[in-house]
Amino acid sequence: MSQSESLPAKSSLPEISATELTALYRGMLLIRRVEELAAKAYTQRKILGFCHLYIGQESVAVGAAVSTKDDYWMAAYREHGHAMAKGVSPKAMMAELFGRATGCSKGQGGSMHIFDKAHKFMGGYGIVGGHVPLATGVAWAIKQRKEGRVAVVFFGDGATHQGAFFEALCLAQLYKLPVVFICENNFYAMGTPLHRQSAVTSLKFRADGVGMVSEQFEGFDVEVVRERVAAASDFARAGKGPVLLEIVTYRHRGHSMSDPAKYRPDGELDEKKKSDPLAITKARLTDDFGLVDADFEAITDDVEAEAQAAWTFAHDSPIPDPATLYDFTYAPTEA
Amino acid sequence: MAMIQIREALRQAMQEEMRRDESIFLMGEEVAHYNGAYKVSQGMLEEFGEDRVVDTPISENGFAGLGIGAAMVGMRPIIEFMTWNFSLVAYDQIVNSAAKIYQMSGGQYSVPIVFRGPNGPAENLGSQHSTSVESLFAHFPGLKVVTFATAYDAKGLLKAAIRDPNPVVFLESEMTYGIKGEVPDEEYIIELGKADIKRSGTDVTLITWGKQLFTVQKAAESLMAQGIDVEIVDLRSLRPLDHETVFNSVVKTGRAVVIHEGFIFAGVGAELVSRIQEACFDVLQAPVLRVTNRDVPQPYATNLEKLVYPSEDRIIAAVQQVMER
Ligand SMILES: Cc1ncc(C[n+]2csc(CCOP(=O)(O)OP(=O)(O)O)c2C)c(N)n1
Ligand SMILES: [Mg+2]
Numbered sequence: 097m098s099q100s101e102s103l104p105a106k107s108s109l110p111e112i113s114a115t116e117l118t119a120l121y122r123g124m125l126l127i128r129r130v131e132e133l134a135a136k137a138y139t140q141r142k143i144l145g146f147c148h149l150y151i152g153q154e155s156v157a158v159g160a161a162v163s164t165k166d167d168y169w170m171a172a173y174r175e176h177g178h179a180m181a182k183g184v185s186p187k188a189m190m191a192e193l194f195g196r197a198t199g200c201s202k203g204q205g206g207s208m209h210i211f212d213k214a215h216k217f218m219g220g221y222g223i224v225g226g227h228v229p230l231a232t233g234v235a236w237a238i239k240q241r242k243e244g245r246v247a248v249v250f251f252g253d254g255a256t257h258q259g260a261f262f263e264a265l266c267l268a269q270l271y272k273l274p275v276v277f278i279c280e281n282n283f284y285a286m287g288t289p290l291h292r293q294s295a296v297t298s299l300k301f302r303a304d305g306v307g308m309v310s311e312q313f314e315g316f317d318v319e320v321v322r323e324r325v326a327a328a329s330d331f332a333r334a335g336k337g338p339v340l341l342e343i344v345t346y347r348h349r350g351h352s353m354s355d356p357a358k359y360r361p362d363g364e365l366d367e368k369k370k371s372d373p374l375a376i377t378k379a380r381l382t383d384d385f386g387l388v389d390a391d392f393e394a395i396t397d398d399v400e401a402e403a404q405a406a407w408t409f410a411h412d413s414p415i416p417d418p419a420t421l422y423d424f425t426y427a428p429t430e431a
Numbered sequence: 432m433a434m435i436q437i438r439e440a441l442r443q444a445m446q447e448e449m450r451r452d453e454s455i456f457l458m459g460e461e462v463a464h465y466n467g468a469y470k471v472s473q474g475m476l477e478e479f480g481e482d483r484v485v486d487t488p489i490s491e492n493g494f495a496g497l498g499i500g501a502a503m504v505g506m507r508p509i510i511e512f513m514t515w516n517f518s519l520v521a522y523d524q525i526v527n528s529a530a531k532i533y534q535m536s537g538g539q540y541s542v543p544i545v546f547r548g549p550n551g552p553a554e555n556l557g558s559q560h561s562t563s564v565e566s567l568f569a570h571f572p573g574l575k576v577v578t579f580a581t582a583y584d585a586k587g588l589l590k591a592a593i594r595d596p597n598p599v600v601f602l603e604s605e606m607t608y609g610i611k612g613e614v615p616d617e618e619y620i621i622e623l624g625k626a627d628i629k630r631s632g633t634d635v636t637l638i639t640w641g642k643q644l645f646t647v648q649k650a651a652e653s654l655m656a657q658g659i660d661v662e663i664v665d666l667r668s669l670r671p672l673d674h675e676t677v678f679n680s681v682v683k684t685g686r687a688v689v690i691h692e693g694f695i696f697a698g699v700g701a702e703l704v705s706r707i708q709e710a711c712f713d714v715l716q717a718p719v720l721r722v723t724n725r726d727v728p729q730p731y732a733t734n735l736e737k738l739v740y741p742s743e744d745r746i747i748a749a750v751q752q753v754m755e756r
Pocket of ligand 1: 223251254255256282284286351
């Protein structure tokens with residue numbers, strides 16, 4: 097019975113180098129800065145609708161991308177970080193948030209629906225849990241075509257109470273599909289803390305009912321995420337079946353821009369900020385890889401320039417041409 | 432020409448397309464080893480193997496979503512619902528995923544998928560197994576909705592649906608799988624979005640789709656005997672809607688009755704009536720009437736059940752009413 101199985105303790109990835117960890121740090125910082133600018137743009141009403149920030153969870157997407165760069169990704173509506181970690185340009189993403197024609201989804205999607213086919217970033221989705229079955233279909237295609245890839249799908253703790261999530265697990269395990277299911281347990285679904293969402297608060301156990309291998313770990317350290325997602329993707333890629341990872345994390349902001357997050361117990365946020373992914377990795381780069389203040393300043397300046405360029409690009413881009421309104425309803429039928 | 436059952440026509444459409452295109456697969460409950468709940472996929476497992484004719488557990492939401500994801504990366508799934516009643520637990524996938532992904536992605540990902548299976552009532556199945564779902568899907572831009580009455584149309588339309596780059600809701604009927612019709616030996620495709628005039632006439636336009644065509648045809652015989660020359664428009668596609676054929680017919684006859692299963696309230700018939708009065712107001716000789724299911728959940732008892740559906744008598748009465756004006 098695979099329930100008792102576990103992932104190998106060590107993935108196929110080599111030991112991390114200073115250069116690689118620096119790049120991961122930079123990737124996390126870029127997400128943080130781009131989202132801080134998005135928050136600013138939102139308060140200026142340049143970004144409208146719902147806007148869910150990933151700040152505090154950056155280590156998950158960035159760490160997961162290391163071993164799955166050329167694999168297919170899907171995520172929910174809190175997906176700015178996943179998109180950027182997967183290679184979507186901050187310019188194209190920011191332009192999408194601004195509702196511009198140059199946005200990666202041509203201004204049709206907005207914050208919750210970032211898509212970039214060139215980077216195999218298959219979307220952000222707004223129906224909680226609804227996108228999880230789609231990943232099993234991507235994995236079905238991968239398996240039939242022997243692509244050697246995996247489908248990686250991210251969702252929140254809230255999604256694990258949905259039927260769609262459970263059906264996706266059932267099908268993926270039944271057909272032994274190469275899917276890495278990543279539950280980002282940030283302990284809240286909007287204002288409802290996990291213990292009021294579920295009688296079982298260790299969400300990796302959701303896998304047991306279908307006989308799927310699962311693992312739970314803290315994801316504040318990008319190196320840990322890098323290593324464990326690699327172990328999971330190695331496993332799925334080798335045809336051994338899907339894996340459910342429950343990655344414990346925390347969002348620093350409210351559920352969306354309109355949520356002041358008053359429901360948190362006093363002191364919780366300050367406590368959790370001690371494990372801010374950026375701080376953890378900065379300390380590691382300093383202590384073990386010898387980076388100094390000047391190095392971090394250079395990275396910060398570089399990231400700042402890239403984030404500001406994204407804002408400028410979005411801001412200066414044209415809005416969609418009204419003549420294109422009907423262009424995205426049906427794919428053209430070949431003659 | 433061969434005389435074959437509708438289930439064979441549907442099977443031939445799938446087989447021919449699957450031989451032509453390796454990315455097509457059929458997935459659903461009981462489609463493979465059991466040969467299909469209504470034997471539409473009989474023998475297909477043997478020909479195509481377990482990777483292309485795939486049994487699923489009872490998880491419509493899951494496997495509808497699986498099909499959509501596979502379609503996004505270039506497969507061409509045919510998802511069979513044992514009946515469309517059960518598609519409602521997958522409604523989210525069809526409406527929120529399949530219909531919207533092309534749009535949400537700014538045209539980057541298309542979803543070439545067919546959802547098919549029997550729609551509408553059979554006999555004495557009670558309310559949960561007798562739903563006509565067409566209006567629930569025709570409402571949404573991004574979906575195509577196709578149905579048929581004859582074996583010829585079944586085959587040609589299903590082949591077109593499989594080749595279409597968009598999600599297609601393909602509605603069959605368990606009551607008509609065994610009905611035979613002539614199907615050409617050579618390959619043919621029927622373009623989606625084209626209605627077919629099943630009988631031309633000059634006095635009144637009867638608009639219908641799906642198996643109600645047969646009831647309408649019977650009613651038409653009585654009406655002809657009364658000297659009323661009816662034209663029958665079989666829509667075949669509800670979305671896209673061939674309003675041109677409908678309007679041309681109504682302009683010719685000046686009168687119309689819409690006949691369909693499913694409920695009158697916000698049904699597809701309401702859409703047709705609205706469009707006809709917008710486009711043909713000046714030529715209409717009488718209000719456009721609808722003959723549909725009675726506005727109640729389907730009762731089980733035979734006598735009550737029969738009262739619910741459009742009947743020859745109700746169609747004849749409606750036609751007489753529009754002719755009196
Ligand atoms: C089916 C559905 N129900 C409700 C909502 C409204 N909603 C949006 S996000 C959310 C909370 C989801 O929490 P979780 O899955 O933990 O993700 P997180 O926001 O923490 O990333 C809810 C209830 C929705 N979008 N979809
Ligand atoms: Mg959450």
